[in-house]
Amino acid sequence: DTGVSQNPRHKITKRGQNVTFRCDPISEHNRLYWYRQTLGQGPEFLTYFQNEAQLEKSRLLSDRFSAERPKGSFSTLEIQRTEQGDSAMYLCASRSGEGNQPQHFGDGTRLSIL
Amino acid sequence: AQKITQTQPGMFVQEKEAVTLDCTYDTSDPSYGLFWYKQPSSGEMIFLIYQGSYDQQNATEGRYSLNFQKARKSANLVISASQLGDSAMYFCAMTRRNSNYQLIWGAGTKLIIKP
Numbered sequence: 001d002t003g004v005s006q007n008p009r010h011k012i013t014k015r016g017q018n019v020t021f022r023c024d025p026i027s028e029h030n031r032l033y034w035y036r037q038t039l040g041q042g043p044e045f046l047t048y049f050q051n052e053a054q055l056e057k058s059r060l061l062s063d064r065f066s067a068e069r070p071k072g073s074f075s076t077l078e079i080q081r082t083e084q085g086d087s088a089m090y091l092c093a094s095r096s097g098e099g100n101q102p103q104h105f106g107d108g109t110r111l112s113i114l
Numbered sequence: 115a116q117k118i119t120q121t122q123p124g125m126f127v128q129e130k131e132a133v134t135l136d137c138t139y140d141t142s143d144p145s146y147g148l149f150w151y152k153q154p155s156s157g158e159m160i161f162l163i164y165q166g167s168y169d170q171q172n173a174t175e176g177r178y179s180l181n182f183q184k185a186r187k188s189a190n191l192v193i194s195a196s197q198l199g200d201s202a203m204y205f206c207a208m209t210r211r212n213s214n215y216q217l218i219w220g221a222g223t224k225l226i227i228k229p
Contacts, residue, residue, distance in 0.1 A: 033216060042118075042205050042219030043159075056214050089157060093217075100147030100166055100209055103217060105159035 002026070006092050006106035013082060014114050020078045021109045025094030032075050033103060034067060035091040036060065043091055049075060079111075087113045116141045118206050120220035127196050128228050134181070135191040135223050137206030146208055148189040149217065150180065153203040162204075165189055201227045 005024040013019055025032050030051050035043035046065070048056040051072035061067075064083075069075040079086055089110050093103035117140045127133040139148065150162040165173045165180045173180045181190040193200055203224050207217040 031215075035217075040221075042207070042221050043217070044219075045216040048214045048216060050214070056216065091159060093159075095215075100164065100215065102149060102161040102164055104161060105151075107156070107158045110157065 004092055004094055004104055004106035006090075006109050008109055009107060010110050010112070012112045012114065015082055015084060017082055018078065018080045019082060019111065020076055021090055021092075021111075023075045023077070023092030023094075023106060024073070025075070025092070026096075026104060029094035029096045029104075030072065031095050032069060033093045033095075034075070034077055035093065037089040037091055037108070038087075046077075046090075082111075082113050084113050087111055116143070116146075116208060116210055116218050118208055118218055118220035120206055120223050122223045123221075124224040124226070126226050126228055129198060130195055132192060132194045133196050133200075133225065135193075135204050135206075135225065137189045137191065137220060139187050139189060139206075139208050141187075141208065143210075146210075147215075148180070148182070149207045149209070150178070150189075150191045151205045151207060152200075153205060153222070155202070159205075163191070196227050198227050198229060201225060 032049040034046040037043040049069040064080045089108045091108045093105045095101045095103045119138045146167045148165045152160045163175045179192045203222045205222045206220040209215045
């Protein structure tokens with residue numbers, strides 16, 4: 001049983017560059033979430049997919065951010081023209097079914113903007 | 115608006131002692147779920163335990179139990195017989211039922227187990 005997989009684990013880039021992260025959820029999970037976590041804080045919700053449909057986006061998700069989940073399997077989160085404030089841990093989670101099933105998280109991608 | 119409050123930024127506990135991590139929540143939704151997650155320094159977020167708002171009994175999972183007091187809107191995590199490997203950040207979270215079950219998180223408690 002493989003868990004949620006995120007790549008890369010770490011990304012260091014210069015301000016203004018574009019970055020893309022990938023998340024592979026648990027295979028039978030049709031619901032996928034992205035969160036952002038800054039140092040010393042709890043995660044903040046970014047966006048939610050049910051199958052391939054992006055059903056909810058936080059106001060935190062500026063127009064520089066875009067997320068996709070083609071074919072309802074893996075998901076990508078892209079940040080264009082990165083800024084210093086984008087430095088954070090980006091967490092992906094998936095879950096199955098209705099109701100309050102727990103979300104299972106990947107190891108996260110830590111983004112550092114130079 | 116829904117909110118999670120964790121009032122203990124950090125705790126030191128002697129190994130083998132029990133520890134209680136506090137969590138209070140605010141919601142007007144009659145149906146909600148409460149979760150505890152552990153985040154070691156390596157960064158992964160590990161699910162520990164879940165309590166539903168309609169559950170009559172407190173949830174238990176091994177050494178973890180959840181002290182659910184609905185009228186007081188509290189959902190404290192109790193870890194029995196603490197171990198050195200329990201040192202980590204602990205987050206309390208709540209689902210927003212009407213918002214695709216996204217999680218709302220507290221600020222976390224850093225737990226350090228002393229040998």
